[in-house]
Amino acid sequence: MxxxxxxxxxxxxxxxxxxxxxxxxxxxxxxxxxxxxxxxxxxxxxxxxxxxxxxxxxxxxxxxxxxxxxxxxxxxxxxxxxxxxxxxxxxxxxxxxxxxxxxxxxxxxxxxxxxxxxxxxxxxxxxxxxxxxxxxxxxxxxxxxxxxxxxxxxxxxxxxxxxxxxxxxxxxxxxxxxxxxxxxxxxxxxxxxxxxxxGFALAGEKEVSHNEFKAWAGDKWLRPREIDATEFRKCQLNLGDCWSEGEDKPADLVGPDYPGAVLEKVEVSSATYQAAGTGRGQGFKFGEPVVEHVSKAQWDAYSGPGSKGETPDQFGNYTVTHYYTQKWVKPGTSRKYYEAHYVIGFAKDLGxxxxxxxxxxxxxxxxxxxxxxxxxxxxxxxxxxxxxxxxxxxxxxxxxxxxxxxxxxxxxxxxxxxxxxxxxxxxxxxxxxxxxxxxxxxxxxxxxxxxxxxxxxxxxxxxxxxxxxxxxxxxxxxxxxxxxxxxxxxxxxxxxx
The missing domain is CATH 2.40.10.120 (Thrombin, subunit H)
Structure with a gap:
């Protein structure tokens, strides 16, 4: 050099x-x-x-x-x-x-x-x-x-x-x-x-209490678990570590050309279906009517907007005919609830x-x-x-x-x-x-x-x-x-x- x-x-x-x-x-x-x-x-x-x-x-x-x-x-x-x-x-x-x-x-x-x-x-x-x-x-x-x-x-x-x-x-x-x-x-x-x-290698992890988590000098992290609203209320009453994110917001009706619009189908009566337009649009027909075969008990209990068939038909079947129209929406949101789980990570010294x-x-x-x-x-x-x-x-x-x-x-x-x-x-x-x-x-x-x-x-x-x-x-x-x-x-x- x-x-x-x-x-x-x-x-x-x-x-x-x-x-x-x-x-x-x-x-x-x-x-x-x-x-x-x-x-x-x-x-x-x-x-x-x-x-x-x-x-x-x-x-x-x-x-x-x-x-x-x-x-x-x-x-x-x-x-x-x-x-x-x-x-x-x-x-x-x-x-x-x-x-x-x-x-x-x-x-x-x-x-x-x-x-x-x-x-x-x-x-x-x-x-x-x-x-x-x-x-x-x-x-x-x-x-x-x-x-x-x-x-x-x-x-x-x-x-x-x-x-x-x-x-x-x-x-x-x-x-x-x-x-x-x-x-x-x-x-x-x-x-x-x-x-x-x-040198060292990772040697696993363990879920621990909050106090153990605070005292641990090594690697540690919170692992959230999604819970429902009932569990969230219980967690709050017990002063647990839980939180919510987002908000409950209903879907908005929009036109079919709206960016991100989602198509849903809505069951309607035969009369509403027959009066609906054809093609692509809010409230227009959604496909052809759908004939569903049901049991006699289901036929007796049915009270929806669809039409019951003759009882029974010539083959002994019970049927309900369903009618659908289009519903174009901007999707809504729902609040999510989480509970914290405390995790510590272990490492092994290799020398x-x-x-x-x-x-x-x-x-x-x-x-x-x-x-x-x-x-x-x-x-x-x-x-x-x-x-x-x-x-x-x-x-x-x-x-x-x-x-x-x-x-x-x-x-x-x-x-x-x-x-x-x-x-x-x-x-x-x-x-x-x-x-x-x-x-x-x-x-x-x-x-x-x-x-x-x-x-x-x-x-x-x-x-x-x-x-x-x-x-x-x-x-x-x-x-x-x-x-x-x-x-x-x-x-x-x-x-x-």
């Missing part, structure tokens, strides 16, 4: 002491996402509500897939700016082996609202952290264009699949990125580390991210030309319109990174590393893992997908690129490592302060 860099000890961040020169500008930018438990709970609930409806509605971070750039190779070989170093992965119970690439348990999607209020997602992974609470993704999946601006309702869901969060939802608390990305929108720093709160799914290691100042395995959830079509990916399940690419860096003037890129790969937008933010162990499903994050390229001009993405994880990235990572987060719900499912 282009700023003054500080080398880190090869032994790893836990042993490294980062010393800033006097009056030096910081290499990182830090922004709050949802540091308060109440905001974090509200954010996670937004995505989980209605069986994950908002999650299923979300679309990938928007790239113009018809305008992908070509690679411009620079003369730089991405020489390290300090000593190489790495931190080992946090492991969870051993995974089984496979001849194919085993997908890491750590990868998933980040969800957020963009500046237009649209639900979006990117790819990401859990990484090693002293507080077991860090997520690595692309900077543009956290920080909006412009200084000091982050996306709203940001969460990470490891193992996400079709609206499901198998290992819980982790709301972002604090975000860290390169100073140049946050300040100048410089994609040489297109990475971010996000400290997340403990720290790294304890639940583990975390990939992190490496910096590694030489180019490394063998890497890149993961992500590609979803965009290729520039020619072909759409081989759905974004539903994670995909991967494996190969060696280029030995020269690349430039992209549109994004102020001078020193990106590249990988031959056909994954499209949606995979951005996904990890590039070196030294990937297929049986343990762990490796070391040495980049996250940033940009996509159609290098040979055939209308297909054929390369992806990432910021080089150098000493500046390590400095940002070290800063994020100290971010402390906590559980947002207590043992009873209540919201913590």
């Amino acid at each position: 282009k700023r003054l860099l500080i080398p880190l000890a090869a032994a790893g961040l836990s042993a490294a002491a980062i010393v800033m020169p006097a009056n030096a500008a910081p290499h990182w930018a830090t922004e709050n996402l949802q540091p308060k438990p109440a905001d974090a709970y509200s954010t996670a609930y937004f995505w989980l509500d209605s069986n994950g409806a908002a999650l299923r509605k979300a679309t990938q971070y928007h790239w113009d897939s018809k305008d992908v750039p070509k690679l411009v190779t620079s003369q730089s070989n991405g020489a390290p700016d300090g000593k190489p170093g790495m931190t080992g992965p946090t492991t969870t119970p051993k995974a089984g082996t496979s001849k194919n690439v085993n997908l890491p348990k750590t990868i998933g999607k980040v969800f957020f609202l963009d500046k237009s209020g649209h639900s979006r997602w990117c790819s990401a992974t859990s990484i090693q952290a002293r507080n077991r609470n860090l997520v690595a993704t692309a900077g543009h999946c956290v920080f909006a264009n412009g200084k000091d601006d982050v996306y709203d309702k940001w969460v990470f869901i490891p193992g996400y699949y079709q609206g499901k969060a198998p290992w819980g939802v982790y709301a972002g608390a604090y975000a860290f990125t390169a100073y140049d990305l946050d300040t100048y929108d410089d994609y040489d720093g297109d990475f971010a580390f996000v400290a997340v709160h403990n 720290r991210l790294g304890d639940v799914v583990g975390g990939q290691g992190v490496a910096w100042n590694q030489p180019l030309g490394q063998s890497v395995t890149a993961f992500g959830y590609p979803a965009d079509p290729h520039p020619d319109g072909d759409k081989p990916f759905s974004g539903v399940t994670p995909k991967w690419c494996a190969g060696k990174t280029g030995t020269k860096t690349t430039q992209v003037n549109t994004f102020r890129v001078d020193t990106h590393q590249t990988l031959k790969c056909s994954m499209t937008g949606g995979a951005d933010g996904g990890p590039w893992l070196i030294k990937y162990n297929n049986s343990k499903r762990t490796g070391y994050v040495n980049g996250v997908t940033s940009l996509f390229y159609d290098n040979d001009g055939n209308g297909r993405v054929d390369y992806i690129s990432a910021a080089i994880f150098d000493g500046e990235v390590a400095a940002v990572y070290d800063k994020a490592n100290y971010a402390a987060t906590k559980s947002i719900v207590g043992p009873k499912g209540e919201l913590l302060k």
Whole structure:
């Protein structure tokens, strides 16, 4: 990257002491996402509500897939700016082996609202952290264009699949990125580390008394039940929580051409029917007379405007003939009555991210030309319109990174590393893992997908690129490592302060 860099000890961040020169500008930018438990709970609930409806509605971070750039190779070989170093992965119970690439348990999607209020997602992974609470993704999946601006309702869901969060939802608390990305929108720093709160899942609901409702510190809501006028009067006498809405208003007679007019039929006598006009209009005939077969008891009791038939007819049947005219009305309204029911919602704390799914290691100042395995959830079509990916399940690419860096003037890129790969937008933010162990499903994050390229001009993405994880990235990572987060719900499912 282009700023003054500080080398880190090869032994790893836990042993490294980062010393800033006097009056030096910081290499990182830090922004709050949802540091308060109440905001974090509200954010996670937004995505989980209605069986994950908002999650299923979300679309990938928007790239113009018809305008992908070509690679411009620079003369730089991405020489390290300090000593190489790495931190080992946090492991969870051993995974089984496979001849194919085993997908890491750590990868998933980040969800957020963009500046237009649209639900979006990117790819990401859990990484090693002293507080077991860090997520690595692309900077543009956290920080909006412009200084000091982050996306709203940001969460990470490891193992996400079709609206499901198998290992819980982790709301972002604090975000860290390169100073140049946050300040100048410089994609040489297109990475971010996000400290997340403990994960949680919704665990049901319960109807309670008014006093229990008032005392509950977690999620709660009123659920109205419609009642009739008699129940409403009883509720009022007992000083219950009930209310009415609307008013009783009769229907008004209108012409058939009145906007919203409704046609009703009115039973009339034979004489009124015979005197009525034909066609479409107030009081005109409504169809032909209707002959109804009834029992003798019904025939004897009938006193309506219709005509009784002969008793009985030649077949022994009793009949009543009904006559109808048209009635055109503007519908009236009726008052509705409601009673409040008090409901509280429970949530379950799932623990720290790294304890639940583990975390990939992190490496910096590694030489180019490394063998890497890149993961992500590609979803965009290729520039020619072909759409081989759905974004539903994670995909991967494996190969060696280029030995020269690349430039992209549109994004102020001078020193990106590249990988031959056909994954499209949606995979951005996904990890590039070196030294990937297929049986343990762990490796070391040495980049996250940033940009996509159609290098040979055939209308297909054929390369992806990432910021080089150098000493500046390590400095940002070290800063994020100290971010402390906590559980947002207590043992009873209540919201913590």
